[in-house]
Amino acid sequence: MAQGSEHRYDFSAIERKWQKKWEQEATYRVEERSDKEKYYVLEMFPYPSGRIHMGHVRNYTIGDVVARYKRLRGYNVLHPMGWDAFGLPAENAAIKHNTHPAVWTLSNIDYMRDQLKLLGFSYDWSRELATCLPEYYRWEQRLFIEMYEKGLVYQKITTVNWCESCQTVLANEQVVDDACWRCDLPVVQRSMSGWFFRITDYAEELLDELDNLSGWPEKVITMQRNWIGKSTGLHCEFPIVDSELSLAIFTTRPDTIFGVTFMSIACEHPLLDELISGSEYEQAVRAFVEKTTTEKIRRNLSEEPEKEGVFTGRYCINPFTNEQIPIYVANFVLIEYGTGAVMAVPAHDQRDFEFARKYQLPIRAVITEDGNTIDTDQMDEARTEPGILTQSGHFDGIDSITAQHRIVAHAQEKNFGRAQVTYRLRDWGISRQRYWGAPIPMIHCPSCGVVPAALEELPITLPDDEPHSKSDCAPLSQRPDFIATTCPRCQEPARRETDTMDTFVESSWYFARFACPLSKEPLDTQQADYWLPVDQYIGGIEHAILHLLYARFFTKVLRDLGYINVSEPFANLLTQGMVIKDGAKMSKSKGNVVDPDDLLSQYGADTVRLFSLFAAPPEKDLEWNDQGVEGAHRFLNRLYRAITICVQKVAEDEVVETTDVSDRIIHRKMHQTIKKVQSDIEANFHFNTAISAIMELFNLTSEERTTHRFSRPALRQCYQTILVLLYPMVPHFCSEMWHLLGNTTELEQQTWPEYDDEAAREELLTIVAQVCGKVRSRLQVPAGISDDTLQEMVLADANVQRFIDNKPIRKVIVVKNKLVNVVV
């Protein structure tokens, strides 16, 4: 190794040199300009957890290649980086180390910024932002208030998982075995007021515009479409017997409404109390509700509990049949969806069927294949397909689809129902009872009620001193200094809102702030209009739904608030695969974590980047392989030595006896490579095949010693091209080699080489000769050969003759420039 080191390039000196130069010269700083087309490439910004992991390395390497490539292609490229810096880990670390979350977070950011710089990513660091800083979240608070004034923000009471000991709300995934994940004490259900964004107002647009996102993976679009979950159907009122009230239901199958035999409502249904209080059924129902709610928290999400329910003792009336329908409370009815009440049609819905069989409720089939009645006793499952109506009054004989429309129309006419669209998507609850988040800028005044903070008062900042100790987990609500304020309307003493915002809020608009990081408004419209939308967004598939949906929602809100003029934030989306090792996701517990710092000191950034790109196409998982990294490093060293030798020989003015043929070979391969690399990048960012093409070209140059003799200028030109093609992936190395070859300009100023189709064309083709579809021979022929001549040559070939074996030739198929198949 010691002796061999002279054959190895000094990556650490080279990388340091170029990183320093890029930093000093602010090479990647950009501004809006009219003479160049803009290109905005963005990678999902990281949570500053402490150090960069291999997933980041991969993600940001891909983004950097795109950025550098697009610059060579003449674009004005915006490539920013920042920090998704609010969140629970900082709070936990603060409790553990008895410091302020800001201290932990900011020092993590410093460390990770250095790591990113060591990797040589071409960010415009002047635009860096951290969401935990008041200079960022003040604008978010402003947007919150503007959204509030537009009616897009509201408060409502919801049931939440509550930990008494921690005095905080827990997300479902923080409830482990019915207990708090942190203190292990039991979790209770509690009604709490929380703040919500009215994302459902945008449900239709969020759904519609999915069709225009041609640059997004189909998988992500499908996931979002399912998440929004639009369905159309009938909203219908069933009057309750002995009451002024009626029970509202939503159904997507109005054609089955004559088959209703009972009604199921959710445990949390608002009318339930009224239906049962004082009745003989009350006790049993309440017991059932209690049992169901506790089971709901405890239950393993992967299994579906058996359908259960209990009769409420009350009836409602099917307005279509005027029949009395018993009302049940059932464990499978969701309060969050539709109206929280379901008309049960056991013959045509599997859940209702199971429920009816269990409690021996009647089953009435009203949809059959031919419109004849069937014996429901014989059914062993619900019949859910559409068909012809029967036992449905004057709708008999009509097909399901037509009947759906007519039944809705009928309900509308008679005034007990209407057509309705229902979404699975629910409003976005953004309240968090946490310390390390952006404070919600609202004030509770005893006389004026809920009032937004005055804009001049923003930012509402978090207290500077340490947030809390272990015994005191309810952060802002326990800080009299934070809470105390005056009402902006009546100037009387009032209380600040103590909830902070979901951290998804920060990441919902950071991409727009990058366009105008210093703006004294939430956004500078002119700058944002220039840069938005993001042309290429790159990140993990794990954000396919929430982050991307929220960002799309915010973009539309920002548009409607007049800040920007685009409706969609990300024109193209690339979801890269995970980095795995030994077939599994890297994790401390598995002991298969690769530390980027170790790799950087051992091989340098260029090698790490090269391997990350070479080992797999970006959308697939990448299997990390130490020997593969070694291989990538070897390739760079080989290239280094070849160029060094070439430079020496040029300096010595070595004359090589060359032939035009050899030079033409390398010239041709060079143009083929440019074409291949360019199309691999443009089509789908398949850097792995682009790199392998460059390796092939380089392998050809090193055949010099054995097969070919290339002239110095030809060889030099070839190396030059290799350096430009490789530059986006391996920028320090290529910049250095570029100078070594005697260039005085910088690679950054280079333009991507033009390929020449004419020069790339092969002169000699290898034609495959088949007999009956089996390869029997290969022929070298000149490119322009006619089919007839080719056919003659193939038939004359000795091996082909041997397999024809004097049998009569039935047919000869000639595929231009490819093959000839002789069928006998």
Added chain:
RNA sequence: GCGAGAGUGGCGGAAUUGGUAGACGCGCUGGUCUUAGGAACCAGUAUCUGAUGAUGUGUGGGUUCGAGUCCCUCCUCUCGCACCA
């Protein structure tokens, strides 16, 4: 259960519109140079076979002169959704 995607050497992965399967890299084998080599370089490397040849892209079938690629059957794996009325 529903939906989507994927199954190619020892490994990561390549293969326009159906037209040379295994590019490129790793690993492995042999060699050269060396005191040595885990360096560098050269040669080889799907399987079976003495070569000629035969077989080969998860399984079984089909279309075709020709199928990794198109159609059908089944198997396996991964991901997403999972009582959404």
